[in-house]
Amino acid sequence: MTCENLCGxxxxxxxxxxxxxxxxxxxxxxxxxxxxxxxxIGFTALGGSAMAASKTYIACKTTDIKVGGAKLxxxxxxxxxxxxxxxxxTSYHAFSPYCTHRMxxxxxxxxTNLICQRHGASYNTTTGAVTGGPAPTPLxxxxxTVSGTSVKVTV
Ligand code: FES
Numbered sequence: 001m002t003c004e005n006l007c008g009x010x011x012x013x014x015x016x017x018x019x020x021x022x023x024x025x026x027x028x029x030x031x032x033x034x035x036x037x038x039x040x041i042g043f044t045a046l047g048g049s050a051m052a053a054s055k056t057y058i059a060c061k062t063t064d065i066k067v068g069g070a071k072l073x074x075x076x077x078x079x080x081x082x083x084x085x086x087x088x089x090t091s092y093h094a095f096s097p098y099c100t101h102r103m104x105x106x107x108x109x110x111x112t113n114l115i116c117q118r119h120g121a122s123y124n125t126t127t128g129a130v131t132g133g134p135a136p137t138p139l140x141x142x143x144x145t146v147s148g149t150s151v152k153v154t155v
Contacts, residue, residue, distance in 0.1 A: 062151055065092070093125065095128045101133070101134045106123075
């Protein structure tokens with residue numbers, strides 16, 4: 001094939017139709033951007049799936065905790081540990097057992113407070129709110145229900 005502009009050469013670079021120099025880059029840029037968007041959508045979808053994957057476990061029996069007490073439990077089939085409190089005869093609450101100051105395992109209960117002995121933080125046994133010490137935020141709380149004699153927790 002000869003040059004359409006009839007310059008006399010078979011392969012004419014001067015008159016050959018050319019893509020703008022940045023067209024390929026733009027296409028690649030768009031593909032890259034699309035891949036980025038797709039990745040973002042994928043991660044968002046995964047995040048949504050992960051959030052939807054909450055599960056309910058039997059944490060303990062109602063009689064495992066005396067009124068005003070607390071119990072450290074490990075959910076069956078997991079390594080998830082929670083502290084279950086029973087501030088009165090009918091209510092049970094579940095919290096992360098880790099102090100929000102330096103993530104130390106809580107050490108006990110005193111009255112209506114869960115205690116971290118490391119630096120003296122304390123948390124309300126009903127709400128998980130900070131009641132003393134250096135803890136910056138409340139304990140992470142999980143939904144609980146009572147079914148018959150079982151205390152169930154959704155994590
Ligand atoms: S780690 Fe619990 S009070 Fe500092």
